[in-house]
Amino acid sequence: MKYQQEFRDPKLAHQWIEAIRETSKQPWKIMEVCGGQTHSLLKHGIDQLLAGSVELIHGPGCPVCVTPIATIDNALAIAQQDNVIFCSFGDMLRVPGSESDLLSLKAQGADIRIVYSPMDALSLAQEHPQREVVFFGVGFETTAPATALTVYQARQLNLANFSLLCAHFRVPPIIDALLDAGDCEIQGFLGAGHVCTVMGYQEYLPLAEQYRTPIVITGFEPVDLLQGIHRTVQQLETKQYSVENQYARVVKPDGNRQARELINTVFTPVDAEWRGLGKVADSGLTLVEEFRPWNAEYRFSVKPAAQRQSMVCRSGEVLKGLIKPPACGEFGVNCTPDHPLGATMVSSEGACAAYYHYRKLPHV
Amino acid sequence: MSEQNCPLPLSYQHIVMAHGGGGRLMQQLLDDLIQPAFDNPLLKQKLDSAVLEIQAGKISFTTDSYVIKPLFFPGGDIGKLAVCGTLNDLAMSGARPLYLSCSLIIEEGFAIADLQKILASMQQTAAQAGVAIVTGDTKVVNKGQADGVYINTSGIGVIDSSIKINPQAVKTGDCILVNSDLGRHGMAVMLERDNLQFAHPLQSDCADLSGLVGELLAENIEIHCLRDLTRGGLAAALIEIAASAGLHFEINEAAIPINEHVQSACEVLGFDPLTIANEGAMALFVPESGVDDAFKVLSRHPLGKSARLIGKVVEKDQHGLVTLKNALGVSRVLDLFSGEQFPRIC
Amino acid sequence: MCLATPGRIVQINKSNDPMNSKGLVNFAGISREISLAYVPEAQVGDYVIVHAGLALSLLDEHEARESLSAIQQLQTK
Numbered sequence: 001m002k003y004q005q006e007f008r009d010p011k012l013a014h015q016w017i018e019a020i021r022e023t024s025k026q027p028w029k030i031m032e033v034c035g036g037q038t039h040s041l042l043k044h045g046i047d048q049l050l051a052g053s054v055e056l057i058h059g060p061g062c063p064v065c066v067t068p069i070a071t072i073d074n075a076l077a078i079a080q081q082d083n084v085i086f087c088s089f090g091d092m093l094r095v096p097g098s099e100s101d102l103l104s105l106k107a108q109g110a111d112i113r114i115v116y117s118p119m120d121a122l123s124l125a126q127e128h129p130q131r132e133v134v135f136f137g138v139g140f141e142t143t144a145p146a147t148a149l150t151v152y153q154a155r156q157l158n159l160a161n162f163s164l165l166c167a168h169f170r171v172p173p174i175i176d177a178l179l180d181a182g183d184c185e186i187q188g189f190l191g192a193g194h195v196c197t198v199m200g201y202q203e204y205l206p207l208a209e210q211y212r213t214p215i216v217i218t219g220f221e222p223v224d225l226l227q228g229i230h231r232t233v234q235q236l237e238t239k240q241y242s243v244e245n246q247y248a249r250v251v252k253p254d255g256n257r258q259a260r261e262l263i264n265t266v267f268t269p270v271d272a273e274w275r276g277l278g279k280v281a282d283s284g285l286t287l288v289e290e291f292r293p294w295n296a297e298y299r300f301s302v303k304p305a306a307q308r309q310s311m312v313c314r315s316g317e318v319l320k321g322l323i324k325p326p327a328c329g330e331f332g333v334n335c336t337p338d339h340p341l342g343a344t345m346v347s348s349e350g351a352c353a354a355y356y357h358y359r360k361l362p363h364v
Numbered sequence: 365m366s367e368q369n370c371p372l373p374l375s376y377q378h379i380v381m382a383h384g385g386g387g388r389l390m391q392q393l394l395d396d397l398i399q400p401a402f403d404n405p406l407l408k409q410k411l412d413s414a415v416l417e418i419q420a421g422k423i424s425f426t427t428d429s430y431v432i433k434p435l436f437f438p439g440g441d442i443g444k445l446a447v448c449g450t451l452n453d454l455a456m457s458g459a460r461p462l463y464l465s466c467s468l469i470i471e472e473g474f475a476i477a478d479l480q481k482i483l484a485s486m487q488q489t490a491a492q493a494g495v496a497i498v499t500g501d502t503k504v505v506n507k508g509q510a511d512g513v514y515i516n517t518s519g520i521g522v523i524d525s526s527i528k529i530n531p532q533a534v535k536t537g538d539c540i541l542v543n544s545d546l547g548r549h550g551m552a553v554m555l556e557r558d559n560l561q562f563a564h565p566l567q568s569d570c571a572d573l574s575g576l577v578g579e580l581l582a583e584n585i586e587i588h589c590l591r592d593l594t595r596g597g598l599a600a601a602l603i604e605i606a607a608s609a610g611l612h613f614e615i616n617e618a619a620i621p622i623n624e625h626v627q628s629a630c631e632v633l634g635f636d637p638l639t640i641a642n643e644g645a646m647a648l649f650v651p652e653s654g655v656d657d658a659f660k661v662l663s664r665h666p667l668g669k670s671a672r673l674i675g676k677v678v679e680k681d682q683h684g685l686v687t688l689k690n691a692l693g694v695s696r697v698l699d700l701f702s703g704e705q706f707p708r709i710c
Numbered sequence: 711m712c713l714a715t716p717g718r719i720v721q722i723n724k725s726n727d728p729m730n731s732k733g734l735v736n737f738a739g740i741s742r743e744i745s746l747a748y749v750p751e752a753q754v755g756d757y758v759i760v761h762a763g764l765a766l767s768l769l770d771e772h773e774a775r776e777s778l779s780a781i782q783q784l785q786t787k
Contacts, residue, residue: 002738003716003757003769004631006778010691015781035710036712045694061712063710089762090634090706116560116633116707117763119745139762142712143709146762149747152729194712197759197767220714222692227780249774250759250767259748259766262729337701347710357699555740564740628738632715632760709713709762 003249007221016226017049024053024233029185031178031321033171034192035062035347035354036220042354044222046229054229057185057321058354060174060277061192063138063167064091064347065319068273071167072097074302075136078165079110081300085128087121088136090114095346118150125154125162134296137166142194144168144285145259148266151287151294163296166287169272171195172203173283178320179211186321188232190225191217193247198263200255204243212241219247266291275343276316315342318351325355332356379474384504393502397476401483402466402490406498414498416463421525424459426450427518435482435512438552439567440643443485446515448572448643449594451493455574456590456646458529458581459521464490466500466517471510482513493572495519521574527581531609533588534649538677540613541648541658543576543668544569546598547626550641555629560707562632566625571644576665580648585658589649592642599638599686599698601647607684615675615698617690634708638688639701649677714761716769719754722746735760 032038038058041047047056060066076097079086086102093103093114106112111131115121118135125133137147147164154162171192178184191204196217204215214235218228228246235241245251254260263285272284287295296302313335314328325331325344335341337353344350375392382389399407406414430446440448447464454461466486470479490497552566573592580587589609591601598620606613622630622637630637644667650658655673662668686698717735725731728750735744735758745764746752758765 001757001771001774003774004738006774008691010693012778012781013692015785019781019784034712042696043690044692045690045696046692048694049692089709091708091710093706113559114706116742117745119763120559120561139709140712142714142761142766145748145766146745146764149729149745149764156727156729192712194714194759194761194766197714223778227777246777249770249777252767256748256766258750262748560742562740562742563734566740625739629740632713632717632737632740632742634713 004221007219007223009223013222013226016223016230020050020226020230020233021053023230023237025237027052027055028187028233028236029055029057030188030190030229030232031057031059031186032190032218033059033061033175034195035065035350036194037190037192037218037225038351038354040220040222041225046222046225050229054233058318058351059321060274060319061140061171062347062350063140063169064095065315065343065350066169066274066277067095067138067167067343068275069097070273074297075102075165076100076105077302078134078296078300079105079112083132084111085124085131085133086110086112086136087115087124087133088112089138091347092136092138095343096340118146122150122153122159122162125159126157129161131161133162135162135164137164137168140169140171140192140195141199141263142197144263144267145198145256148262151266151291152262154294155291160293163294163299164287165296166267166285168267168285169274170269170283170285172207173280174274174277175207177277177280177283179207179213181320183320183322186213188214188236189216190228190232191215193217193219193224193251196247196251196255198255198259200253201243201245201251202254208241208243214241215243217243217245217247217251219250276319313342315344315352318344325352377476379470379472379476379479379504381472381504381506383470384502390502397480398483398500398502401480401487402497404496404498406496414463416498416520418462419522422523424454424457424521424523425518426453427516428453429514429516431511431514432553433511433557435478437556437568439548440570441482441485442513442515443482444489445570445643446517447486447489447493448570450517450519451495451572451574452592452646454519454521455577456529456592457523458527458577458587458590459523460578461493461495461519461521461574463520464495464497464517466497466515468500468502469510469514470502470504471512472504472507474512479513489572493574524581529587529590531589531605534605534609534611534677535588535651536611536677536679537652538588538649539652539655539673540615540675540677541650541655541671541673542593542598542621542645543573543648543662543671544645545621545623545670546593546642546645547630547637547640548623549643550597551626551629562629564625564629566623566629569642569644571667573644573646573667576662576667579665580658580661583657583661585661586651586654587648588651591647593645593647594643595641596700597639597641598647599636600700602686603684603698603700606681606686610680610682610684611677612679612681612685612687613675614678614695615686615688617688619672619674621670621672635705636701638698639705712761714759714766716757717744717760719752719756719758722752722754735765
């Protein structure tokens with residue numbers, strides 16, 4: 001068992017497609033929350049294979065897409081300060097702020113490093129005691145344990161030259177906000193498997209009950225996604241609305257206890273602005289008072305800049321599942337991965353970029 | 365400073381600005397290091413330009429500059445790369461490479477021992493291909509104005525006048541082959557470079573393809589187009605050819621040979637292996653009737669052993685189109701990535 | 711979001727502080743040092759799911775097999 005190729009078996013995938021087609025009596029609207037799932041669905045063409053039985057709506061689960069411009073501007077302001085080594089995941093380098101992006105700053109001489117792990121930024125801080133090392137902590141609950149560990153260890157090591165620019169988001173509040181909005185057309189959710197690996201799925205039980213919507217915690221390989229969709233459709237057809245766990249080989253009901261504990265030690269929920277979606281209560285994470293010395297916002301006294309976003313960009317509607325990317329007049333015309341107007345075109349897993357990259361054949 | 369009987373090839377351990385200054389040190393660098401490394405009669409003439417005897421027919425002429433970090437990587441170095449890259453560019457038009465030039469831009473402070481290794485590597489690769497490095501130039505720039513050493517090579521080759529290998533020669537029905545598995549160069553270099561801290565067995569595929577192309581042509585294999593799969597990988601090469609030929613290629617994703625370690629690195633870092641650079645891989649466009657014969661030649665050559673048929677030219681398409689049929693039977697458009705790929709978490 | 715890859719632990723370097731525990735994880739032929747802070751129960755030979763240099767969970771082989779055979783149960787219903 002290698003836990004990967006087995007779940008890509010085309011024969012098995014087609015059996016599940018058949019099962020979904022048999023089960024679904026109407027084209028149910030299901031949102032996959034996570035950008036990684038969007039990527040996989042489009043890469044494998046699962047959206048096309050299920051056309052007519054299920055309509056997949058691409059959710060807001062991409063940190064590159066939802067991190068607000070003000071946060072990017074803060075990152076840019078810190079990254080161009082003298083003596084700063086600014087560390088980021090590769091994802092964030094091309095995300096446009098109000099006036100620039102990290103890649104352009106790097107070209108102008110800023111010391112911006114791409115790291116595979118936040119722990120690498122911590123090592124850089126140890127190697128360069130005379131420099132200020134800042135890590136740009138983006139992402140959802142999946143990534144929060146990694147950044148939590150860096151500040152925890154920075155304190156253990158008395159590492160005064162390391163700090164975290166924290167821009168973490170939480171998934172349950174945004175699902176709540178989407179369902180609570182009057183214009184929501186989503187009938188079921190594929191829960192983000194790796195977020196739940198950390199957090200478990202207890203938080204989703206009241207959501208499924210309150211909004212009468214199935215939530216199936218789902219993995220990322222074709223067979224995972226198809227099983228998750230099948231279970232969601234099965235619930236919808238039989239009018240059941242519960243939380244199920246398709247990704248049980250990885251996700252435990254309570255997630256990862258150690259990781260949750262450290263997240264709770266280091267972070268506290270805070271109201272957060274989502275690019276395209278606005279402010280959502282308790283949907284972000286910020287460092288608790290005790291860890292303030294490692295908070296880059298305080299260390300560099302950056303203030304949130306005024307919000308600016310292209311007026312024609314409809315990424316907010318895309319993120320809410322109200323329109324598909326091609327419905328936007330700018331899609332593929334004035335808005336492309338080379339010249340993104342909105343966040344959903346920036347990340348290769350943003351709904352617009354994924355659509356652009358894996359777009360269906362015009363004549364098929 | 366003593367000018368006699370120096371035990372080292374040069375009296376300095378590192379390149380200094382004077383090595384590019386036109387004076388005695390520069391002469392020493394040329395006479396004691398570069399000239400002996402590439403030793404051949406044409407270079408010995410010390411003319412401002414090499415005078416070459418070329419048989420009647422068509423000439424193929426190409427140039428390329430090489431910048432790479434690290435300069436020494438698993439499976440090669442910038443010297444080998446600079447020779448193979450230009451030989452391959454010649455081979456892709458069906459030429460038999462004959463002569464190369466070598467221009468060096470060296471950063472002040474560069475270790476002469478490293479320069480010597482790089483020159484030896486160039487000479488070895490060129491000699492194996494039966495090619496002479498017949499002219500060149502050396503410049504030295506201030507510390508910080510270059511990254512170690514940059515190399516430009518130009519190449520001249522000859523083409524049999526009956527050969528027409530180019531995108532316009534590609535026809536509907538042609539089969540698309542690759543000579544080897546993909547992604548080894550780009551991934552080996554990336555894993556070395558970006559402080560990613562992965563332990564891996566990957567080696568660059570950096571190799572001279574002109575021998576293999578020569579054998580294919582010698583066996584009269586009909587080839588419509590050849591393209592080496594360098595920057596941008598298979599994806600960029602196919603998209604470019606499809607656009608310039610105005611054709612639709614359909615590629616069978618499952619048939620594309622991807623090195624298993626390249627595949628796992630791509631899984632972990634979030635890359636698409638089809639966009640990773642190669643330095644010893646090419647796509648071949650061959651009429652269906654010639655595919656079996658092409659495989660016969662490919663399979664007996666070390667650089668063609670893992671050759672695969674990966675797709676077909678299906679129809680005309682005004683703008684050019686490459687589609688990728690995946691394992692589930694769904695086709696999607698293969699598109700260029702926007703610029704550089706970075707390791708990602710999402 | 712959340713690219714996470716299964717890999718097999720080939721070596722564990724325990725630390726006095728469990729938050730500092732690290733191990734070498736092999737991802738189908740390439741390997742890297744990974745933090746095992748969140749999987750204190752992990753043993754050499756276990757498969758873990760790794761995100762951004764941290765192991766987040768042990769893979770459960772029984773559950774994986776259940777998942778792969780679920781279609782048969784569905785068809786025999």
